[in-house]
Amino acid sequence: MAIPAKQEPHPEWSERLLSGLLGLLGTDRFRTDLPTREGYAWDNTGLRWLPQGVALPETATEVAAILSLCHQARFPVVPRGAGSGNVGGALAVQGGLVLSTQRLNRVIEINPADRLAVVEPGVVNRELQELLAPHALFWPPDPSSARVCTVGGNLAMCAAGPGAVRYGVTRDWVLGLTAVLADGTIIRCGGRTSKGVVGYDLTRLLVGSEGTLAVVTQATLKLAPRPEARRQLRLVFAEVATATRAVVELMSRGDALSAIEFLDAACLGLLRDGGGMAIPVDGRAMLLLEVAGDAAEVGELATRTAARVAALGPLETVVATNAEESRQVWEAREALSPTLKRLAPKRINEDVVVPVSRLPELIAGLERISRESGIPIVNFGHAGNGNIHVNLLVDATDNATMRRVEPVLKQIFGLVMTLEGSLSGEHGVGVQKRPFVAMEMDPAALALQKRIKALFDPRAILNPGKLLP
Amino acid sequence: MAIPAKQEPHPEWSERLLSGLLGLLGTDRFRTDLPTREGYAWDNTGLRWLPQGVALPETATEVAAILSLCHQARFPVVPRGAGSGNVGGALAVQGGLVLSTQRLNRVIEINPADRLAVVEPGVVNRELQELLAPHALFWPPDPSSARVCTVGGNLAMCAAGPGAVRYGVTRDWVLGLTAVLADGTIIRCGGRTSKGVVGYDLTRLLVGSEGTLAVVTQATLKLAPRPEARRQLRLVFAEVATATRAVVELMSRGDALSAIEFLDAACLGLLRDGGGMAIPVDGRAMLLLEVAGDAAEVGELATRTAARVAALGPLETVVATNAEESRQVWEAREALSPTLKRLAPKRINEDVVVPVSRLPELIAGLERISRESGIPIVNFGHAGNGNIHVNLLVDATDNATMRRVEPVLKQIFGLVMTLEGSLSGEHGVGVQKRPFVAMEMDPAALALQKRIKALFDPRAILNPGKLLP
Numbered sequence: 039m040a041i042p043a044k045q046e047p048h049p050e051w052s053e054r055l056l057s058g059l060l061g062l063l064g065t066d067r068f069r070t071d072l073p074t075r076e077g078y079a080w081d082n083t084g085l086r087w088l089p090q091g092v093a094l095p096e097t098a099t100e101v102a103a104i105l106s107l108c109h110q111a112r113f114p115v116v117p118r119g120a121g122s123g124n125v126g127g128a129l130a131v132q133g134g135l136v137l138s139t140q141r142l143n144r145v146i147e148i149n150p151a152d153r154l155a156v157v158e159p160g161v162v163n164r165e166l167q168e169l170l171a172p173h174a175l176f177w178p179p180d181p182s183s184a185r186v187c188t189v190g191g192n193l194a195m196c197a198a199g200p201g202a203v204r205y206g207v208t209r210d211w212v213l214g215l216t217a218v219l220a221d222g223t224i225i226r227c228g229g230r231t232s233k234g235v236v237g238y239d240l241t242r243l244l245v246g247s248e249g250t251l252a253v254v255t256q257a258t259l260k261l262a263p264r265p266e267a268r269r270q271l272r273l274v275f276a277e278v279a280t281a282t283r284a285v286v287e288l289m290s291r292g293d294a295l296s297a298i299e300f301l302d303a304a305c306l307g308l309l310r311d312g313g314g315m316a317i318p319v320d321g322r323a324m325l326l327l328e329v330a331g332d333a334a335e336v337g338e339l340a341t342r343t344a345a346r347v348a349a350l351g352p353l354e355t356v357v358a359t360n361a362e363e364s365r366q367v368w369e370a371r372e373a374l375s376p377t378l379k380r381l382a383p384k385r386i387n388e389d390v391v392v393p394v395s396r397l398p399e400l401i402a403g404l405e406r407i408s409r410e411s412g413i414p415i416v417n418f419g420h421a422g423n424g425n426i427h428v429n430l431l432v433d434a435t436d437n438a439t440m441r442r443v444e445p446v447l448k449q450i451f452g453l454v455m456t457l458e459g460s461l462s463g464e465h466g467v468g469v470q471k472r473p474f475v476a477m478e479m480d481p482a483a484l485a486l487q488k489r490i491k492a493l494f495d496p497r498a499i500l501n502p503g504k505l506l507p
Numbered sequence: 508m509a510i511p512a513k514q515e516p517h518p519e520w521s522e523r524l525l526s527g528l529l530g531l532l533g534t535d536r537f538r539t540d541l542p543t544r545e546g547y548a549w550d551n552t553g554l555r556w557l558p559q560g561v562a563l564p565e566t567a568t569e570v571a572a573i574l575s576l577c578h579q580a581r582f583p584v585v586p587r588g589a590g591s592g593n594v595g596g597a598l599a600v601q602g603g604l605v606l607s608t609q610r611l612n613r614v615i616e617i618n619p620a621d622r623l624a625v626v627e628p629g630v631v632n633r634e635l636q637e638l639l640a641p642h643a644l645f646w647p648p649d650p651s652s653a654r655v656c657t658v659g660g661n662l663a664m665c666a667a668g669p670g671a672v673r674y675g676v677t678r679d680w681v682l683g684l685t686a687v688l689a690d691g692t693i694i695r696c697g698g699r700t701s702k703g704v705v706g707y708d709l710t711r712l713l714v715g716s717e718g719t720l721a722v723v724t725q726a727t728l729k730l731a732p733r734p735e736a737r738r739q740l741r742l743v744f745a746e747v748a749t750a751t752r753a754v755v756e757l758m759s760r761g762d763a764l765s766a767i768e769f770l771d772a773a774c775l776g777l778l779r780d781g782g783g784m785a786i787p788v789d790g791r792a793m794l795l796l797e798v799a800g801d802a803a804e805v806g807e808l809a810t811r812t813a814a815r816v817a818a819l820g821p822l823e824t825v826v827a828t829n830a831e832e833s834r835q836v837w838e839a840r841e842a843l844s845p846t847l848k849r850l851a852p853k854r855i856n857e858d859v860v861v862p863v864s865r866l867p868e869l870i871a872g873l874e875r876i877s878r879e880s881g882i883p884i885v886n887f888g889h890a891g892n893g894n895i896h897v898n899l900l901v902d903a904t905d906n907a908t909m910r911r912v913e914p915v916l917k918q919i920f921g922l923v924m925t926l927e928g929s930l931s932g933e934h935g936v937g938v939q940k941r942p943f944v945a946m947e948m949d950p951a952a953l954a955l956q957k958r959i960k961a962l963f964d965p966r967a968i969l970n971p972g973k974l975l976p
Contacts, residue, residue: 151755151864196704226949231860233892233932235665235715238956242711246704263760286620291732391700395620423702463702480695487707493962
């Protein structure tokens with residue numbers, strides 16, 4: 039993306055702030071040495087911004103004390119989980135202190151009867167799922183970074199993944215939060231029940247606010263019953279429009295589908311040529327489906343699902359009949375990311391979303407933009423939500439390339455706006471999409487959001503340079 | 508409830524405001540005559556507060572002009588849907604102008620492919636459902652007032668009903684809003700996609716804000732596939748604890764259950780004695796369940812559901828095998844409200860919620876409070892969400908009675924707090940629960956909410972006397 043890793047002039051440490059943080063956290067958990075700072079300078083964008091220090095609090099009280107000190111000193115604080123974000127949300131773009139949640143990683147409670155878990159933000163998504171599995175429960179947010187990303191990062195970005203088509207996104211799976219405001223005030227909002235309408239919905243105001251309003255120190259998460267079994271299907275269509283009709287048809291009945299993934303013609307070309315996969319040559323769109331349910335019924339569910347779209351005439355229909363075949367069916371999706379990484383290790387991975395019925399126009403428009411610009415673009419994503427990852431196969435860290443790409447990105451976002459979509463379905467805004475937010479957001483709503491930001495964080499110390507332009 | 512219908516001193520009309528409203532809306536749609544005002548003085552609480560005028564805008568622009576005029580005049584505005592609320596949320600407790608959404612009642616778009624509907628706030632919930640039925644879709648919020656209540660009222664209170672156990676509440680079924688701020692500024696937030704993470708979640712901040720932050724003039728609603736068929740079951744247990752174990756067991760697998768309703772021993776007594784229903788005499792808890800799905804599978808779903816809790820030894824299990832039997836099974840729930848209305852036409856209907864596992868303690872505590880106070884209390888509600896309607900069979904409009912009841916209500920809310928619950932699951936705060944909000948809400952979060960209110964509505968004209976203490 040378009041922002042080179044240039045360092046703006048940083049605020050100065052004051053003696054008082056340095057000694058305050060050192061007194062609070064000691065030399066073990068407050069670091070200003072270069073190697074440590076370098077360890078917190080990166081994320082999944084490939085960009086680098088060096089923070090001026092790193093704090094590793096272990097309690098909410100410590101988080102409150104850190105924020106209080108930085109608030110007094112007007113010193114930026116950048117909350118950070120695992121650093122697996124895609125938009126630079128955890129990068130110290132204006133310097134300041136990275137507040138890592140790594141050591142706020144306790145699982146405080148797992149309560150199967152009330153279907154909730156109470157965790158600290160540094161708990162890794164996958165580790166939580168592993169603790170929940172013996173109770174036949176799971177926490178639905180399933181970003182592809184689940185192996186490393188933290189619950190806190192998921193909350194900050196309102197993360198999602200393929201399962202969102204059935205389960206919704208992070209905001210739907212949070213019951214309550216403890217968070218620290220910019221001035222060090224600790225607040226609790228929400229609760230432990232799946233219903234509750236007392237007061238304004240601060241919980242969902244904080245979810246997706248990308249660490250610009252408060253730092254979450256504890257979350258009460260709503261859990262879902264874990265389906266006993268999953269089964270995969272692969273369908274190939276000659277036209278994107280037909281694949282889209284299949285998506286609409288599949289979405290129109292029941293809730294058994296736990297993933298409806300889409301791959302465009304460019305993806306299929308890569309998998310055919312680069313990956314040696316046998317995919318019908320006239321196929322221009324693939325749908326990868328997953329059904330989930332009881333072990334006894336999942337086979338029939340898969341068969342029924344295929345039957346529902348048979349009339350649309352897919353070029354190929356593969357229905358897995360066991361776990362091994364399921365794995366093979368999903369191979370196309372799994373193979374895609376490594377293939378793209380090989381072709382363009384520093385590619386741009388956008389994350390647009392349009393109403394489902396507009397998918398054919400989106401893909402056609404992206405193909406046109408690719409042809410006209412000469413920039414290879416491949417598209418795949420979560421078709422049931424209209425959420426497409428647009429991959430520009432260029433070197434995003436090369437400044438000359440980026441100057442050429444920037445107008446193309448603007449064209450892409452303009453196309454998405456024409457189709458009544460949004461700039462981001464699940465990756466967030468961070469530093470990367472910030473220059474484009476005004477394309478989407480109503481000016482009056484943007485002005486109101488800025489006033490909310492100023493109310494929560496009057497000295498603008500929390501994650502400056504992110505989210506709002 | 509504890510607030511008598513006393514009239515506080517009202518603000519004065521200014522000539523400028525009167526002529527401004529008259530010029531905008533004409534005599535047909537701006538009324539100050541007593542009969543009209545009396546028609547907007549009531550809601551489902553039985554309380555009455557007379558507004559000083561009634562406005563009937565037909566467009567967002569008119570709503571903006573009304574708010575702008577009232578903002579300049581510092582004159583209260585009370586947004587009102589159908590007046591079917593249970594907490595006085597639509598009553599002009601400090602006088603002012605009732606802004607009725609009755610004539611903002613257009614259905615602007617129904618889009619089956621994108622599973623969304625765009626409506627104005629005055630559209631009646633049931634009428635929307637009837638328009639959606641031919642598309643095999645529905646909008647999940649299902650309050651018992653669905654026949655009369657409006658989408659705007661549902662949004663204001665974050666309404667719910669039995670279906671919330673499967674589908675969630677109003678906030679989960681809104682994609683975007685157009686709303687007018689107190690000063691007349693029109694904002695648009697959210698969008699037309701089921702995913703979207705650009706900016707703060709203003710949409711969910713407005714949902715459940717009870718008309719104290721803005722007036723919604725248009726809503727883009729997310730729709731769900733309408734199950735082909737529903738089938739009901741009735742289970743009677745000897746203990747609340749066993750019924751609760753059944754609820755936990757039922758919630759732990761799959762999503763087929765679209766209602767898990769609970770009736771306590773007092774309800775069963777009323778239905779047995781007053782309604783002549785044949786209910787096992789040692790039954791102390793009834794569960795009414797509903798499964799929903801394809802017509803071909805719903806019968807088997809019902810049988811399987813009964814089998815899953817058979818080991819808990821219900822005293823009675825009735826599984827409907829057709830629509831007529833389903834109706835009979837649900838009769839217990841349907842008969843309850845009329846029976847209660849006959850016994851205590853002006854009863855207090857509370858709406859507390861606790862984590863599901865705490866239901867036995869809640870019911871035992873309520874039985875104890877009833878015994879000790881001598882006030883008959885009967886409890887039923889949405890067990891899958893731990894959301895219980897606590898009915899005190901007294902005359903809520905009698906001041907002497909209410910003085911006796913107030914400490915009992917405090918005891919009930921105290922019990923709910925001990926059980927880590929909330930004062931309201933779906934009815935809201937309004938004027939009635941406002942005195943108790945501080946029992947539940949963290950003081951720092953309350954202070955923050957007040958600052959949010961002041962930011963949205965600096966002259967405190969929007970629905971004053973509601974929600975926040």
